[in-house]
Amino acid sequence: GAVVSQHPSWVICKSGTSVKIECRSLDFQATTMFWYRQFPKQSLMLMATSNEGSKATYEQGVEKDKFLINHASLTLSTLTVTSAHPEDSSFYICSASLGTGYGYTFGSGTRLTVV
């Protein structure tokens, strides 16, 4: 089955620093990956669609310069939170799909705390 690995599971960083989160498809190739953000007791909000070899597509209201997405290979997408601030503290989750009709597999999430 499709497995998506996400690292790190949690990270604490200081305000103003940048944090990189990795999302890997372990046993399949994913030309498209998705990045979500989840606040406590709320559902997932799609941030952006990561496309291999091209620019990511950001949802309305998501700052592309703050949340840099790189999808350099068919098995790896990275989300970099630049110049992080406490309000960026959240749970970030990525997902990918084997393809049409296979549904979506999610990573285990990354808890980001900015202090």
Next chain:
Amino acid sequence: KQEVTQIPAALSVPEGENLVLNCSFTDSAIYNLQWFRQDPGKGLTSLLLIQSSQREQTSGRLNASLDKSSGRSTLYIAASQPGDSATYLCAVIALIFGKGTTLSVSS
């Protein structure tokens, strides 16, 4: 715009009880529907995927149904156990169409 609603937001049941979770969506033009489970502080685990052409899927004590015409899906959990405690999420994968391009080719 597609909206997905799950009611109730919270549910408490005694062990052993059968229960039904509801999911409704506003636009029936969906490709498929997926039920997930999320444990606190964790990612999402896929439970069941229902293709748009299917009406239900079963896995162990779980049974999910899909009624596209009424915009509803239910997740039935039989003989609930303490280990079933989690947040259950439904997600629709929709076909979203543009307005189209009318092409006319002159001879």
